[in-house]
Amino acid sequence: MNASFDEPNLVSAAGLVPLMRLAVTAGLWRLVADRLRVPGSAGVNPAGKIATVVAGMAAGADCIDDLDVVRSGGIPRLFGGVCAPATLGQFLREFTHGHGLQLASAARAHLVTLVTTTGLLPGIQTQAFVTNNTEPTAQTDITNSHEDQHTDWSTDRG
Structure with a gap:
């Protein structure tokens, strides 16, 4: 059928x-x-x-x-x-x-x-960046540079 x-x-x-x-x-x-x-x-x-x-x-x-x-x-x-x-x-x-x-x-x-x-994601002005240590770093001004606050995923494979 x-x-x-x-x-x-x-x-x-x-x-x-x-x-x-x-x-x-x-x-x-x-x-x-x-x-x-x-x-x-x-x-x-x-x-x-x-x-x-x-x-x-x-x-x-x-x-x-x-x-x-x-x-x-x-x-x-x-x-x-x-x-x-x-x-x-x-x-x-x-x-x-x-x-x-x-x-x-x-x-x-x-x-x-x-x-x-x-209006999704209230509080988006506050960002958290993952660093190599175990504590997240909060940053309230999204215009600030965060080049020094990143994890290099190519070498950090945990």
């Missing part, structure tokens, strides 16, 4: 709505558009393509073909501009190490914006 189901009004991943709304509120797509430059026709609208990848991964996709999950059921009615897996594959195959670094830069900036937008 083989069963299939694709109701146009049913959304199997309804949690995508608040997740993607949070990403928009925290400016992820603007950061991607500002920082990611992929040449050629595959690089057109990188923010929309990354949005589709993020939504697909949140819905359980773990490969390019699985990204089709965001085009099933009623999901396309919730989100405009959802890209096909073939389009996303072409886009992702154009990535070099430098593009990965550009995307990582956008992700780091997004994390900062996300924390300030949502």
Whole structure:
């Protein structure tokens, strides 16, 4: 027996709505558009393509073909501009190490914006740095240099 189901009004991943709304509120797509430059026709609208990848991964996709999950059921009615897996594959195959670094830069900036937008991590102004001794060192001014307060993980393998 083989069963299939694709109701146009049913959304199997309804949690995508608040997740993607949070990403928009925290400016992820603007950061991607500002920082990611992929040449050629595959690089057109990188923010929309990354949005589709993020939504697909949140819905359980773990490969390019699985990204089709965001085009099933009623999901396309919730989100405009959802890209096909073939389009996303072409886009992702154009990535070099430098593009990965550009995307990582956008992700780091997004994390900062996300924390300030949502009020997560209260007390973030106080940081603790792990040193070679067993006591953490508190630092209240995040603008101070902490070069002398780090653990060299390449030699300290405990």
